[in-house]
Amino acid sequence: MHNAQPWHFSYARSSRTFTLSADLERAMAHADPTTRGLHLGCGAALLNLRVAASHAGHRTSTTLLPDPHAPALLAAVRLDDPHAHMDESLAGLHPAIRNRHTSRFPFTERQIPDNLRAALSEAADREGAQLSFLTTPHRETVLDLIVHAEGYNRMDDGRDAEQRRWTHDTAAGPAVDDGIPHYAFGPRKRAGAAPLRDFAGRDSVPGRGYADFEKHPQLASLGTTGDTPADWLRAGQALERVLLLATLQGLAASFAAQPVEWPDLRWILRDPQSGTGYVHMILRLGYGPHGPRTPRRPVDQVLTVTQ
Structure with a gap:
């Protein structure tokens, strides 16, 4: 909603796993009191991560809401899971992310x-x-x-x-x-x-x-x-x-x-x-103009990498 970009990703090298968390400081108490809209936006960001990983040749497995005691922890995405299903069509969507x-x-x-x-x-x-x-x-x-x-x-x-x-x-x-x-x-x-x-x-x-x-x-x-x-x-x-x-x-x-x-x-x-x-x-x-680019938060604000 409103290009608030209410997400934060963390990547743990040891487990080759991304986690996605909601940035609740960017929630909208009046227009989105249940945070349904925030979840939609974070879900869209999650799909982009899956597309980018597939484009880079990684097989991924995704778990939604992996910890019932931490509702702000929205998803975990493991890279190169040998048991994961390979969605061949995801990689082809990659050029559209920027456009x-x-x-x-x-x-x-x-x-x-x-x-x-x-x-x-x-x-x-x-x-x-x-x-x-x-x-x-x-x-x-x-x-x-x-x-x-x-x-x-x-x-x-x-x-x-x-x-x-x-x-x-x-x-x-x-x-x-x-x-x-x-x-x-x-x-x-x-x-x-x-x-x-x-x-x-x-x-x-x-x-x-x-x-x-x-x-x-x-x-x-x-x-x-x-x-x-x-x-x-x-x-x-x-x-x-x-x-x-x-x-x-x-x-x-x-x-x-x-x-x-x-x-x-x-x-x-x-x-x-x-x-x-x-x-x-x-x-x-x-069919019509695709609209101008809107600003994006820098990577260091939305991604943390740990060992």
């Missing part, structure tokens, strides 16, 4: 081919999650929920202050290594139905323009059958796997997480046909 960015810019009306939609759904399934492209009228219901949730956010003083903390005017202040800089906000929406989170909130950004967005946004929901911290981590890995594959296939993406962050709206996001499962993210996918 994947959230895009808050207009997409074209070009439709995503059915075979690519199926491949993205399969990518989520490989991580234990379900990706479903929304169809009308459910899509229209979800679009309405996003609008309502965006309004709720603006009226909530705590959430508004929290969002302000994670947005930065890089032209007027020192360089930062986290959060959402003004240049990544994208233009304000003049027309169109595409769902966007306006990181300007109640403020205005000088020189920020307007643009027409797509009339028929292509939305997909990502969910799991359960709603536990382990499910959140699986969903985060599935989310990143979908995004990396989408990037390789020339798609741009953004998030529409606003209604997922409000419990009274989240349950309405369920597929009306199945009525089961828990939605963790609404994705907007399409």
Whole structure:
């Protein structure tokens, strides 16, 4: 959420094991009181580690929540485990890690081919999650929920202050290594139905323009059958796997997480046909600009290496 990067990795040379822990100082008490969103972000970082390890020729085994007495310890990844399953497709996703960015810019009306939609759904399934492209009228219901949730956010003083903390005017202040800089906000929406989170909130950004967005946004929901911290981590890995594959296939993406962050709206996001499962993210996918790079924390802040 908000490019907070709430993770810390440790690597023990003796056991050839990475551990992933939540950096709870970067949690968002108002928008994410259960830390579900934090777990999603850490799950995405975990998938990137697995991809990088596979690219380097390592076979890995991953254990989620390895210590029930330490809930902030989210995962352990052992390198070169002889009993681990080798996922040959992970290494091919590696080029997309650096190129994947959230895009808050207009997409074209070009439709995503059915075979690519199926491949993205399969990518989520490989991580234990379900990706479903929304169809009308459910899509229209979800679009309405996003609008309502965006309004709720603006009226909530705590959430508004929290969002302000994670947005930065890089032209007027020192360089930062986290959060959402003004240049990544994208233009304000003049027309169109595409769902966007306006990181300007109640403020205005000088020189920020307007643009027409797509009339028929292509939305997909990502969910799991359960709603536990382990499910959140699986969903985060599935989310990143979908995004990396989408990037390789020339798609741009953004998030529409606003209604997922409000419990009274989240349950309405369920597929009306199945009525089961828990939605963790609404994705907007399409063809358009991939968006600018946002800052990343330096390695020495997010990785500790021990003997």
